[in-house]
Each structure stands twice: as C-alpha cells, then as structure tokens.
C-alpha cells in the first residue's frame with residue numbers, strides 16, 4: 001500500500017511535473033475547444049438554474065445537486081477525453097512509454113491534470129447552488145420545498161459531485177486509452193455517459209424502479225442506485241442516505257477500477273505496439 | 279555494450295523481423311540500412327522496449343531488456359521516425375519536462391537543458407516555441423530530448439529523412455560526435471549514402487533478415503577479395519582486354535571505352551604488380567593503373583543483389 005502510494009504520488013515524476021508550475025504550458029495544450037465546451041456548460045447550467053426558478057412555484061433544493069452533478073460529469077469528460085488519445089494523435093505517446101515510468105504513473109498524472117480544473121469548476125458551481133438553495137429555503141422568493149434535510153443536500157452535493165467526477169474520469173480515461181483519435185474518444189465517452197446516466201435512468205423510471213419525487217431526482221438517475229434498489233427489491237423503502245452511500249461508494253470503486261484498466265491498456269500498448277508503421 | 283540475440287517479430291502471417299542478432303560496443307555508431315518495410319522500425323521499437331519480441335532477447339550493459347525494462351529504459355534515448363511534439367510548448371520547457379520524467383534532479387535540470395541545447399546547436403532557440411522550429415531544428419530538438427538523461431544507447435529511427443542536405447550534414451556531425459562521447463548509436467536509414475561516412479559498423483536488413491553486419495572496414499575488406507582495377511591506355515584497350523582474358527587472376531574484364539578497361543581481379547598485390555608489368559612488356563601504353571575504391575554503397579548493392587553471401 002505504502003509502495004503504491006509512493007509509486008503513484010510521491011515518486012511519480014510525471015505527476016510532479018504536471019503539478020509544478022511548468023505544467024501550465026503543458027496544460028495549455030488542452031485546446032481551445034475544451035475551454036469553449038466548458039464555457040457552454042457553465043452557460044447552460046446558469047440557464048437551467050434561472051429557468052427552473054422562474055418556471056416553477058416549488059423548487060426542491062436537490063435540483064441544485066442535479067445540476068452540479070451534470071456539470072461535474074461534463075467538466076470531467078471535457079478535460080480528460082483527449083488526455084491519452086491526444087498523445088496518440090500527436091504521436092507523442094511513445095515518448096512517455098519509453099520513459100522509465102510505470103503506466104500507473106502516467107495515468108495518475110493525467111488524472112491529476114484534470115483534478116484542479118474539475119474541482120474548481122465543481123466547487124464554483126456547487127457552492128453557490130447550495131448557498132442559493134439555502135437562501136431560497138429561508139427567503140421570501142418562490143417557495144422551496146425540501147424533502148431531504150439541508151445537510152444531506154450539501155453532503156450529497158459535494159460527495160456525489162466528487163465521486164461522479166472520479167467515475168467519469170475513469171470512464172473517460174479508459175476510453176481515451178482505447179481510442180486512437182480524440183474525436184473517437186470524445187464520441188465514445190459521450191455515448192457511454194449517455195447510456196450510463198440517461199438511458200439507464202430512463203429504463204429504471206419506466207419500469208417504476210424509481211420515485212418521481214423531486215428529491216429522488218438527484219439519486220435515482222444513478223444507475224447504481226437503481227441497481228441497489230432492484231437487487232434489494234426495496235426500492236421504495238431504501239432511505240436517501242443509504243442510497244447516497246451506495247452511490248458514492250460504487251462510483252468511487254468503479255472509477256478507480258476504470259483508471260486502473262486505462263493503465264493496463266497502456267501497458268498492453270507497451271507490449272504489442274500501437275500502430276502499423278507507415 | 280548491447281547484445282541482440284535472435285530477435286523475431288511477426289504481425290500475423292508477416293514476419294517483420296527474423297532472427298536479428300548483433301553486438302555493439304561503446305562508441306560504435308551502427309548504420310542500420312534497409313529499404314522501406316525491411317523491419318528497421320520494428321527492430322528499433324523492440325530495442326526501445328516499445329514492442330515485445332516474439333522470440334530472442336537483448337541486453338544492454340548486462341541488463342536484460344525485458345526483465346529489467348525500467349532500468350534499461352533509463353539508459354536508452356529513443357528518437358522515433360516522427361516528431362512527437364506537444365503543441366504550445368517552448369523548447370526549454372519540452373526538455374525540462376523530459377528531464378523531469380527521467381528523474382533528473384531539479385537542481386541539475388537547468389544546466390542539463392543548457393548543455394544539450396548547446397550540443398545540438400539550439401541555444402538561441404531556447405525560448406522559441408517548439409512548433410515554430412524548422413524541420414531540421416525540430417529533429418535536433420528531438421535528439422536533444424534523447425540526451426537529457428545521458429543514455430548509453432541511442433536509437434535514432436531515420437533521423438535524416440526529410441532534411442535538406444545542410445541540415446543532414448549537421449546531423450551527421452552531431453551523431454559522429456555522440457559516438458566519440460562513447461555512446462552506442464543505432465541510426466537507421468533507407469538511403470545508404472546518408473550513413474556511409476560516419477558509421478563504423480553497419481547492418482543491412484532485408485525482409486526482416488540481417489543479411490550482413492559488422493565493421494565497415496571488415497565488410498569492405500571482404501569484398502575487396504574481388505577488387506576492381508581501372509586501367510587506362512593511350513589506345514588499344516580492346517586488344518588489351520583480349521590479352522588479359524584467361525589470366526588466372528582475372529575473372530572478367532570490361533572495355534568501358536576505347537582507352538579504358540575494368541578488370542575484376544582476385545590476386546594479391548604481387549599479382550597485381552605482375553599484371554602491370556605483363557601489359558607493359560606486351561607493349562600496351564598504360565597511362566594509369568589503379569584499384570577502384572569500394573565504398574559502402576558498393577557493399578550495399580552487391581549484398582542486396584545477392585552477389586555476396
């Protein structure tokens with residue numbers, strides 16, 4: 001355990017560089033299109049918040065959770081989709097693979113490169129949402145109905161955002177490691193995330209596995225929560241807090257497994273080579 | 279010291295590298311010659327630990343490439359046949375990044391970056407963006423990147439391709455310099471004259487097989503068992519040719535003009551002198567009598583057309 005920690009963090013030269021000040025110039029490579037996508041995400045998010053508040057008489061506090069979730073998914077995917085596929089496209093990946101670093105170290109460095117941008121975006125969107133929700137709860141603006149206690153809302157907001165980010169990072173890194181082009185990585189990432197977060201939630205809803213109450217909105221789109229409910233056949237009785245733990249736990253675990261699988265993909269590339277030469 | 283033993287690699291039914299073996303000593307510059315698709319890149323990638331061989335092994339300074347991959351990677355500088363460049367990064371940042379990846383201590387990095395930049399002649403471009411460099415400079419930057427961790431083996435895959443003659447000459451000088459620094463250098467090319475003058479060992483690969491390899495001098499000497507004599511006369515070259523026909527040391531002779539004759543000759547130096555005396559005694563007026571220099575290019579042509587081996 002200690003050795004793994006040293007390998008991945010304290011003794012990881014790629015990571016050190018990624019976190020040192022020079023990395024800014026490397027990070028600059030995370031192309032303009034990514035920044036545009038991030039800006040669009042923020043605008044859409046703001047638009048959603050505003051229209052949600054204008055259109056409804058009741059606002060459930062958990063709507064903010066749902067939105068920060070939405071943002072953390074998109075932000076993570078946008079920052080990471082090109083990280084390995086882009087190296088391959090630029091044909092610079094071999095330069096990393098011939099270096100005396102393990103593929104775990106490479107993948108963790110890539111992950112870390114996305115960490116601060118994602119964390120800051122998620123924080124920037126989550127905290128105001130939560131505060132806004134508090135203001136709404138106590139203010140004289142349109143009535144805000146909260147089925148869940150406010151503390152749970154805040155914990156859920158941060159916990160789910162982070163866990164979801166990690167999970168999405170895993171999915172994205174794995175697909176980035178499996179694709180040869182950034183466009184391929186982007187397409188497959190978006191398709192997978194749609195399947196995971198929208199399609200499965202839709203199926204769960206149409207089969208009646210999830211409540212339609214607004215507070216459930218935040219947890220139930222998670223396929224893992226739906227799954228727990230199906231497995232235990234108690235989907236109406238499982239309390240939100242328990243669903244939350246399952247949700248965060250599964251996201252974290254699966255996220256780490258996917259990151260590990262991305263590193264194994266690179267390891268394979270080291271063995272089998274990555275392309276037929278010209 | 280690099281020892282390569284029976285490396286093999288197939289892609290499906292295609293045998294890309296077939297039982298390649300050779301040895302290099304420190305200071306050796308090994309010209310790895312073969313036409314496109316001969317298996318040079320595949321061999322080099324296996325030596326760079328980027329591709330596992332199906333069979334065979336290689337060891338660098340006593341360490342097995344597969345079992346001690348991490349240590350070996352530290353002793354290898356690999357320059358691929360393309361320029362894997364990050365956009366939007368300055369020359370020194372690029373080198374600094376790789377110095378970090380190769381665990382060069384932070385305090386030594388700035389001076390190492392300066393040193394390799396000076397070695398490849400890019401000091402003035404330190405703050406330029408890497409993508410703004412000319413192809414020749416990018417190639418030198420790429421070479422500088424291979425040098426930041428002071429490797430003992432350099433694998434340069436077609437470093438001169440796409441360069442203009444001047445940039446090519448500069449690169450050659452640089453590679454020769456690296457050999458003098460005691461590094462082992464493997465440099466591949468599909469164009470032989472590119473390598474002829476600065477390699478001391480060569481290997482010629484054809485369809486995955488290393489058909490000949492060794493010291494340049496040895497290979498040339500082997501071939502010189504059939505040397506070519508170029509003889510000029512005032513006239514009657516044709517008649518002289520008839521006269522030499524049937525001589526025990528003359529394999530064949532070709533009249534290449536009214537006054538010149540080429541002779542495929544197998545004898546020793548004494549026989550060579552005797553042949554000249556015979557011609558003069560017979561009354562042929564010889565104006566020049568010399569051994570045609572055999573260079574690597576002749577070796578290449580002879581070997582690849584099957585004239586040798």
Ligand SMILES: Nc1ncnc2c1ncn2[C@@H]1O[C@H](COP(=O)(O)OP(=O)(O)O)[C@@H](O)[C@H]1O
Pocket residue numbers: 273274275276277278289292293294312313314315316317318319320321
């Ligand atoms: N990853 C690969 N998959 C399939 N075939 C390959 C691969 N890499 C190389 N080859 C084939 O192996 C042969 C040797 O290629 P290569 O080593 O690149 O030759 P060279 O570098 O001498 O031009 C070629 O026929 C090439 O098409």
Ligand SMILES: [Mg+2]
Pocket residue numbers: 277315318319320359435436
């Ligand atoms: Mg090649």
